[in-house]
Amino acid sequence: MNYATFAAGCFWGVEALFQQLNGVISTSAGFTGGETINPSYEDVYTELTGHAEAVRVEFDPSLISYEELLEVFFDNHNPTSLNRQGEDIGTRYRSAVFFHTEEQESAALIAKGKLSSSGRFKKPIVTQVVPATTFYRAEEYHQSYLAKRGQSSCKIS
Numbered sequence: 001m002n003y004a005t006f007a008a009g010c011f012w013g014v015e016a017l018f019q020q021l022n023g024v025i026s027t028s029a030g031f032t033g034g035e036t037i038n039p040s041y042e043d044v045y046t047e048l049t050g051h052a053e054a055v056r057v058e059f060d061p062s063l064i065s066y067e068e069l070l071e072v073f074f075d076n077h078n079p080t081s082l083n084r085q086g087e088d089i090g091t092r093y094r095s096a097v098f099f100h101t102e103e104q105e106s107a108a109l110i111a112k113g114k115l116s117s118s119g120r121f122k123k124p125i126v127t128q129v130v131p132a133t134t135f136y137r138a139e140e141y142h143q144s145y146l147a148k149r150g151q152s153s154c155k156i157s
Contacts (some may be wrong), residue, residue, distance in 0.1 A: 001025055002061050004069050005032060005098035005132050007052035008077035009085025012145040014055045017076055019147070023064025028056045029145070030137045032098055038136055044092050053092050056135050066104055070111040073097065079115065080123035098132040105129060 008014045011029040018027050031039050034050030044051045057069060077085055079095045097112075099105040108129045116125045137143075 001058050002066070003100050003132075004057045004059060004066060004104065005054055005100070005135060006057070006069075006073045007033070007054040007094055007096040007098070008073060009053070009093045009095075010088050011053040011055050011138070011142065014053075014077075015144065016146045016151070017072065018055060018057050018069070019144070021059075021064055021069075021072065023060050023062075023068075025058040025060055027058070027144075028135070028137050029142045030054060030056060030135050031092075032056075032133055032135045033096060033130065037134075041138055041142065047090050047092060051092060051136070052094050052096055053138075054096070054098065054135070066107055067111065070097070070108060074111060074115055074127075079112075079125045079127040080121045082126045094128065095126060096128040096130060098130060098135075100132045105131075 015027045015029045018024050031044050031051035032054045033052045036043055036049035039049045039051055043049050083091045083094050085093050097108040099108055112125055112127055112129060
Protein backbone atom coordinates (compact mmCIF):
# COMPACT_ATOMS: atom_id res chain seq x y z
CA MET A 1 0.00 0.00 0.00
CA ASN A 2 1.03 3.58 -0.66
CA TYR A 3 0.12 6.90 0.92
CA ALA A 4 -0.90 10.23 -0.57
CA THR A 5 -1.63 13.41 1.39
CA PHE A 6 -3.76 16.27 0.10
CA ALA A 7 -5.07 19.58 1.45
CA ALA A 8 -8.01 21.10 -0.41
CA GLY A 9 -10.04 23.00 2.15
CA CYS A 10 -12.20 21.52 4.89
CA PHE A 11 -11.04 17.94 5.38
CA TRP A 12 -14.56 16.54 5.88
CA GLY A 13 -15.49 16.88 2.22
CA VAL A 14 -12.04 15.97 0.94
CA GLU A 15 -12.05 12.77 2.98
CA ALA A 16 -15.56 11.83 1.79
CA LEU A 17 -14.48 12.37 -1.81
CA PHE A 18 -11.50 10.02 -1.59
CA GLN A 19 -13.43 7.40 0.40
CA GLN A 20 -15.66 6.83 -2.65
CA LEU A 21 -12.81 5.75 -4.93
CA ASN A 22 -12.10 2.14 -5.82
CA GLY A 23 -8.56 1.37 -4.71
CA VAL A 24 -8.60 3.67 -1.68
CA ILE A 25 -8.06 1.45 1.35
CA SER A 26 -8.45 4.02 4.09
CA THR A 27 -8.46 7.74 4.77
CA SER A 28 -7.61 9.88 7.78
CA ALA A 29 -8.52 13.50 8.38
CA GLY A 30 -5.76 15.42 10.10
CA PHE A 31 -3.17 18.13 10.08
CA THR A 32 0.21 18.50 8.42
CA GLY A 33 2.66 21.07 7.12
CA GLY A 34 3.08 23.08 10.31
CA GLU A 35 5.38 23.39 13.28
CA THR A 36 3.24 22.45 16.29
CA ILE A 37 3.64 18.88 17.55
CA ASN A 38 0.40 16.92 17.98
CA PRO A 39 -1.98 19.84 17.41
CA SER A 40 -5.66 19.69 18.22
CA TYR A 41 -8.37 21.02 15.92
CA GLU A 42 -8.66 24.04 18.20
CA ASP A 43 -4.90 24.67 17.89
CA VAL A 44 -5.00 24.53 14.08
CA TYR A 45 -8.08 26.76 14.02
CA THR A 46 -6.04 29.59 15.59
CA GLU A 47 -3.87 29.75 12.45
CA LEU A 48 -0.79 29.76 14.71
CA THR A 49 0.40 26.19 14.07
CA GLY A 50 1.14 26.46 10.34
CA HIS A 51 -0.76 23.23 9.69
CA ALA A 52 -3.26 22.60 6.93
CA GLU A 53 -6.39 20.51 7.25
CA ALA A 54 -5.41 17.49 5.16
CA VAL A 55 -6.39 13.97 4.28
CA ARG A 56 -3.98 11.06 4.22
CA VAL A 57 -5.08 8.45 1.70
CA GLU A 58 -3.89 4.86 1.83
CA PHE A 59 -4.30 3.37 -1.63
CA ASP A 60 -3.57 0.24 -3.61
CA PRO A 61 -1.58 1.31 -6.69
CA SER A 62 -2.70 -1.82 -8.56
CA LEU A 63 -6.27 -0.46 -8.40
CA ILE A 64 -5.79 3.31 -8.56
CA SER A 65 -2.72 5.29 -9.53
CA TYR A 66 -1.28 8.31 -7.80
CA GLU A 67 -1.92 10.24 -11.00
CA GLU A 68 -5.61 9.34 -10.80
CA LEU A 69 -5.69 10.57 -7.19
CA LEU A 70 -4.09 13.84 -8.34
CA GLU A 71 -6.75 14.20 -11.02
CA VAL A 72 -9.53 13.80 -8.44
CA PHE A 73 -7.74 16.27 -6.14
CA PHE A 74 -7.39 18.96 -8.81
CA ASP A 75 -10.90 18.40 -10.22
CA ASN A 76 -12.66 18.83 -6.88
CA HIS A 77 -11.43 22.11 -5.45
CA ASN A 78 -10.28 25.52 -6.65
CA PRO A 79 -6.49 25.35 -6.99
CA THR A 80 -6.33 29.07 -7.83
CA SER A 81 -7.76 30.23 -4.52
CA LEU A 82 -5.00 31.17 -2.08
CA ASN A 83 -5.74 30.04 1.48
CA ARG A 84 -9.43 29.71 0.81
CA GLN A 85 -11.97 27.16 -0.35
CA GLY A 86 -15.52 28.46 -0.57
CA GLU A 87 -16.49 30.02 2.74
CA ASP A 88 -13.45 28.52 4.52
CA ILE A 89 -10.70 31.13 4.78
CA GLY A 90 -7.20 30.83 6.24
CA THR A 91 -3.88 29.09 5.70
CA ARG A 92 -5.29 25.89 7.19
CA TYR A 93 -7.51 25.66 4.08
CA ARG A 94 -4.69 26.04 1.56
CA SER A 95 -4.35 23.86 -1.51
CA ALA A 96 -1.37 21.53 -1.18
CA VAL A 97 0.02 18.21 -2.30
CA PHE A 98 2.29 16.73 0.37
CA PHE A 99 4.44 14.25 -1.54
CA HIS A 100 5.91 11.12 0.07
CA THR A 101 8.37 10.14 -2.68
CA GLU A 102 10.30 11.76 -5.50
CA GLU A 103 7.94 10.03 -7.93
CA GLN A 104 4.95 11.68 -6.24
CA GLU A 105 6.68 15.05 -6.36
CA SER A 106 7.35 14.67 -10.07
CA ALA A 107 3.78 13.51 -10.79
CA ALA A 108 2.30 16.40 -8.78
CA LEU A 109 4.47 18.99 -10.55
CA ILE A 110 3.55 17.53 -13.94
CA ALA A 111 -0.17 17.53 -13.09
CA LYS A 112 0.03 21.10 -11.79
CA GLY A 113 1.92 22.19 -14.91
CA LYS A 114 -0.59 20.56 -17.26
CA LEU A 115 -3.45 22.21 -15.41
CA SER A 116 -1.67 25.58 -15.52
CA SER A 117 -1.19 25.38 -19.28
CA SER A 118 -4.65 23.93 -20.01
CA GLY A 119 -6.42 27.29 -20.00
CA ARG A 120 -9.06 25.90 -17.65
CA PHE A 121 -8.38 28.64 -15.10
CA LYS A 122 -7.76 32.33 -15.71
CA LYS A 123 -5.84 32.71 -12.46
CA PRO A 124 -2.55 30.96 -11.66
CA ILE A 125 -2.56 27.62 -9.84
CA VAL A 126 -1.42 28.29 -6.25
CA THR A 127 -1.36 24.67 -5.05
CA GLN A 128 1.78 23.99 -3.04
CA VAL A 129 3.78 20.85 -3.85
CA VAL A 130 5.81 20.21 -0.71
CA PRO A 131 7.38 17.28 1.11
CA ALA A 132 5.13 15.35 3.45
CA THR A 133 5.92 15.96 7.08
CA THR A 134 4.45 14.38 10.17
CA PHE A 135 0.73 13.80 9.75
CA TYR A 136 -1.31 14.27 12.92
CA ARG A 137 -4.63 12.45 12.88
CA ALA A 138 -7.49 14.73 13.92
CA GLU A 139 -9.78 13.90 16.81
CA GLU A 140 -12.04 10.90 16.29
CA TYR A 141 -15.19 12.97 15.76
CA HIS A 142 -13.58 14.39 12.59
CA GLN A 143 -12.95 10.96 11.05
CA SER A 144 -15.55 10.07 8.40
CA TYR A 145 -17.48 13.06 9.69
CA LEU A 146 -19.96 13.25 6.81
CA ALA A 147 -20.58 9.50 6.69
CA LYS A 148 -21.41 9.53 10.40
CA ARG A 149 -24.10 12.10 9.58
CA GLY A 150 -25.51 10.25 6.58
CA GLN A 151 -23.96 12.60 4.04
CA SER A 152 -21.75 11.58 1.15
CA SER A 153 -20.32 14.97 0.28
CA CYS A 154 -20.17 18.63 1.08
CA LYS A 155 -19.19 21.57 -1.04
CA ILE A 156 -15.38 21.81 -1.07
CA SER A 157 -14.81 24.27 -3.91
